Amino acid sequence: MLTIRAAVGGDGPEVARVYVDSWNDGFGELMPVAVLDERRVARWTETVAGGNWWVAEVDGVLAGFVGIGPSRDPVDPALGELDTIAVDRPYWRQGVGTALMTKALEELGKQYDEAILWTLANYPQAQNFYLKTGWTLTTHTRDEGHQVSYRRSFR
Template sequence: MADADVREAVPSDAAEIARIQLTTWRTAFTELLPAAVLDGLDSAATEQEWRHALSDGPAAVLVAMEGSWIVGFCAAGPAPEAEVAAANGTLPADAATVALVSALLVEPRWGRRGHGGRLLGAMVERLAAGGATRGITWVPEANTASMAFFRSAGWAPDGTVRTLDAGGRPLRELRLSGPMELQFEER
């Protein structure tokens, strides 16, 4: 494999991050999201959202590199109370130190080369240095690849479920929770 690395994203990466997001969703999520939702994704709007996030957003964004190519990204930051609360609305004792991994995507053609693990590892290290004691993320229940990836890092469903409206189709997501010390297992 060529040189692989992770670095902090900068605003000029917004177009490539948006391209990777849309390509990945349109390739890997065809079973999860209706065609109308995938067809309606706007690349210019997505790029603008990422440019704003990289300039003014509260989340940190890292990109995975293979050689000179950006091949994936991870966005994370402090978890909002609504994301960390139990289904009944109560907050756990550690709510102030929980981080939310809001996005972790590797473009499918670059998959299975360790980029996801490097991204999550670098992000968790950064979050822990900032005081995070635990991480959470939401994964569609039917996304077996992402479920297996996070499980291999020691993150598991914590019993909280939400259902989103994905263009008129319900999308059931499980909240996964895990330590800041990752221990990847062979899959």
């Protein structure tokens, strides 16, 4: 059974593991390999304890997570941002990502009129998912064109 709940600091080690595994499985040769180490676990533990983060559990196993906040690029406290969404590979294409995105959009819509996200320019899996969940590709890029942004209006 799939459930979505607020993340807590105790989720940090599993969130860090899912982040690293999904990064390495999803990005493949597009990005450097991520490593699960104590510093990354500590960072994720602190991050998810700060609020606006949710985890997906399937039969009690942490299968993915999502977080939102104010936009960091551009820096704009009135613009929301989908910070990170990640699903552990064994749970890909089983509705976990969609459930997490639904939660993130619900919360973004409560807090902001509009939101942004950034993803790799040459990453069709993510791009197709974002389009399917109502995001619109913009003309804005960063990192010398390696990242593209999507926007979503809530009003």
